[in-house]
Amino acid sequence: KDLEREWYAVSMLANCYRESGRYEDGIKASLRGIDIGIELKREDENGFFYNELGNLYSTLKQWKTANIYFQKAYENAVKTTFLPGQSVSLRNIAQNQIELKEFDFATENINKTFGLDSQANYRIGACRSYQLLAKIEERKENTDKAIEIYNRALFKLEGESNENDYAIVYQALARNYLKKKQYDQVGTYLNLANEKIKKIDNAEAASENLKLNAEYFAQSKNYEEAFKTLNQYIEKNEKELNENITKQITGLNIQFETEKKENQIALLSTEKEL
DSSP, X not given: OOHHHHHHHHHHHHHHHHHTTOHHHHHHHHHHHHHHHHHTTOGXXXXXXXXXXXXXXXXXXXXXXXXXXXXXXXXXXXXXXXHHHHHHHHHHHHHHHHHTTOHHHHHHHHHHHHHHHHHHTOHHHHHHHHHHHHHHHHHTTOHHHHHHHHHHHXXXXXXXXXXXXXXXXXXXXXXXXXXXXXXXHHHHHHHHHHHHHXXXXXXXXXXXXXXXXXXXXXXTTOHHHHHHHHHHHHHHHHHHHHHHHHHHHHHHHHHHHHHHHHHHHHHHHHHHHO
């Protein structure tokens, strides 16, 4: 019966549910958090829950729905003048716009983040913005430009201890040098990525690493290692494909419930205003 404590509890639950793959429960917990924020007349502090809903729907690959919530999280961060929150939300929106191939909109949002991160002295934010700009160039097949921008991201990582970002940037550089058939560079960055992957728990990055190693071994005519690594990649991706199908079905099943709940939230908000 203590709304403040329940608000805190559901924020922890939402995060735990997402991390453990219980997406429907995560969405319910986040929507309950928004309910409580309205009840407490502190809706401006609901940015966490909007962001969490965005993350959940991004995991379910429902990019447009995710961006509705990331936009709400951004608007909350603007109201509360929370600069890192603004830049994180804009990057999240841009990430999904890249998936939707809306490259111009994504670039516009990414460019807004540099000023915000500079004001907040949020160096890792600038690194992640460069990663997104580089990803756009990579999707456009502008390999040299992508390499140049990934190197800017790497420069921004100097002095940071984020192993995950290092792994992703090293992989990206290896992937793009592989396109150029510059195998010495590929080997250098792949070895660096291999070391970082051992230190983190990131299934997507681990899968990408297996794929890159298999391609590198194949192009280097080391067919035995290529065959072995490719088998590992296929085995891993079969499991992830099945999990992905389950996520998609879950997302479709809960879409109706979410819309129904949002109508209830809108009504509650109107009642409070009255």
